[in-house]
Amino acid sequence: RYREERESVGWLARREPRAFLIRGVFSAESLLDGLSRNAGWFARETSQPGGSAMGNELRFDGRVVIVTGAGNGLGRAHALLFGSRGAKVVVNDLGGSMHGGGKSSAVADKVVEEIKALGGDAIANYDSVEDGKKIVQCALDAFGRVDVVVNNAGILRDTSFHKMKEEDWDLIYRVHVLGAFRVTHAAWPHMRDAGYGRIVFTASAAGIYGNFG
Numbered sequence: 543r544y545r546e547e548r549e550s551v552g553w554l555a556r557r558e559p560r561a562f563l564i565r566g567v568f569s570a571e572s573l574l575d576g577l578s579r580n581a582g583w584f585a586r587e588t589s590q591p592g593g594s595a596m597g598n599e600l601r602f603d604g605r606v607v608i609v610t611g612a613g614n615g616l617g618r619a620h621a622l623l624f625g626s627r628g629a630k631v632v633v634n635d636l637g638g639s640m641h642g643g644g645k646s647s648a649v650a651d652k653v654v655e656e657i658k659a660l661g662g663d664a665i666a667n668y669d670s671v672e673d674g675k676k677i678v679q680c681a682l683d684a685f686g687r688v689d690v691v692v693n694n695a696g697i698l699r700d701t702s703f704h705k706m707k708e709e710d711w712d713l714i715y716r717v718h719v720l721g722a723f724r725v726t727h728a729a730w731p732h733m734r735d736a737g738y739g740r741i742v743f744t745a746s747a748a749g750i751y752g753n754f755g
Contacts, residue, residue, distance in 0.1 A: 559730055559739025603628035606685040608678070610634045610671050610725060611695030613649030616744070620692055621653050625662030632681045632688075633657070634667040634695070671695045671721025678728040688729050692742045693722040 607624045611617040613635030625631045633653045637646030650666035657664040665684045669676040671693075681688045697717050701710060726741055733739025 559733035559741060599627070601628050602690070604630075605689040606630045606632070606681055606687050607690040607692065608632040608634060608681055608688060608725065608729070609692045609694055610677070610721070612653055613637060616746075617692075617694040618649075618653050620694060620744075621664070622656060622660075624690075624692075625657035625664055626660060629662075629690070630685050631657055631662065631664040632667055632677065632684070633664055634669065634671070634677050634680075636670050636695075637668060670717075671725055672716055674721065674724030674726070674728040677725055678732070682732065687736060688732050689736070689738060690740045690742070691725055691729050692744065693725060694744050695721055696746075 602624055605628070607621075607629040609617055609621045609624065609631060612621040612631075612633040617635065621631050621633050631654075633650045635650040635653075637649050647666065647668050650668060654664045654666045665680070667677055667680045669680070671677070678688055695717060697713065701707075722743060729739065729741070733741075
């Protein structure tokens with residue numbers, strides 16, 4: 543009975559989506575380094591439909607990857623990296639400023655063009671991460687599945703605690719915490735049904751140590 547229970551637990555663990563945090567992400571290379579150090583874990587059960595580690599290069603052929611906040615900076619670098627490794631990429635970006643204001647489709651569209659120019663496949667999505675269900679549905683409508691979520695979207699409201707306004711706190715929470723939860727929560731059941739899922743939460747030095755303002 544013990545062996546049966548152990549085998550049952552092992553089977554469930556293999557079918558559950560998996561999530562991990564990569565701290566101190568300063569570039570696409572540091573994200574790739576984090577993924578490569580977890581390559582066996584990250585690429586496990588990748589024979590269907592793709593995403594195997596071929597040679598020394600971790601590949602994502604046939605996988606559908608959502609990258610939030612992918613219009614600029616690290617998010618853009620992550621999206622280009624996944625696209626270059628064979629993934630179909632959902633480039634999500636609201637198109638606002640680094641402080642959370644405004645909205646534009648231009649930045650996400652530009653990254654999609656860059657991925658396609660390099661021979662990859664990508665679509666743009668302009669929803670806020672607070673509307674996580676819409677982002678995931680966009681991936682399902684375009685590619686029929688979602689395999690990887692990179693929760694990268696973030697804004698800056700650098701200020702010391704005694705100068706902080708409630709609206710600053712609320713906006714940071716809505717983007718960094720609530721948004722990451724909603725995108726992940728929307729993707730989770732589809733990953734469970736598929737028996738495969740990988741979720742990455744990135745954290746910069748500012749997120750770990752803070753910036754004085």
